[in-house]
Amino acid sequence: QLQFVESGGGLVEPGGSLRLSCTHSKSTPDYYSVGWFRQAPGKEYEGVSCIGIADGNTYYKDSVKDRFTISRDNAKNTVYLQMNALKPDDPAVYYCARCGYYSDRKPFPWSSFGQGTQVTVSS
Numbered sequence: 001q002l003q004f005v006e007s008g009g010g011l012v013e014p015g016g017s018l019r020l021s022c023t024h025s026k027s028t029p030d031y032y033s034v035g036w037f038r039q040a041p042g043k044e045y046e047g048v049s050c051i052g053i054a055d056g057n058t059y060y061k062d063s064v065k066d067r068f069t070i071s072r073d074n075a076k077n078t079v080y081l082q083m084n085a086l087k088p089d090d091p092a093v094y095y096c097a098r099c100g101y102y103s104d105r106k107p108f109p110w111s112s113f114g115q116g117t118q119v120t121v122s123s
Contacts, residue, residue, distance in 0.1 A: 002028060002111045004096040009117030012086055020081040020117060022096030030054035033099040034079050035070065037109055038092035038119075047107035049081060050099035059099070059107055063089070086121045093118050 008020040024034055035050025049070040050059040058070055069082040079096065093116040100110035 001025075002098055004034075004111075004114035006094065006096045006114045006117040009094060009119045011120045011122060013123050014086060014088060014121055016086050016121070017082070017084045018086065018119060020083065020094055020119075022079040022081075022114070024077050024079065024096070026077055028053060028077065028098075030074075033057075033059075033101075033107075034072070034096065035059065035099045035107060036079075036081050036094055036096060037107075037113070038090075038094045040092040043092075045095070045109070047099070047109075048094070050107050051079060059101075059105065083119070086119075088121055091119055091121045 003025045005023045030053050033050045033052045036048040037045045038048050039045040048061050051070045051072050067085045072079045095113035095116045097109035097113050098111035099107040
């Protein structure tokens with residue numbers, strides 16, 4: 001069973017940066033895509049960014065393009081999300097999971113989430 005451990009969240013001012021880390025099981029197949037989903041209070045979860053473990057192909061939600069960068073270090077079984085220029089609509093609990101894709105290429109979580117990491121943006 002896949003397992004994910006997220007870390008790196010915190011409190012930053014608008015315009016600030018954070019780097020999230022997701023350590024996944026060593027048994028994660030290379031053909032999987034792993035990425036980040038977020039859920040704000042009272043809202044549905046949404047796919048933020050995903051990356052192919054083997055090929056490095058990426059997906060970004062439109063509102064985070066040019067601000068967030070996803071990367072992976074396969075030797076460490078870790079996927080990172082560098083978040084820059086954080087905005088007031090970015091705060092949420094960020095979760096890591098295997099990414100599946102709908103026909104419109106938007107991702108859905110294809111595994112259980114980890115415990116999540118809280119991102120708060122406030123001055």
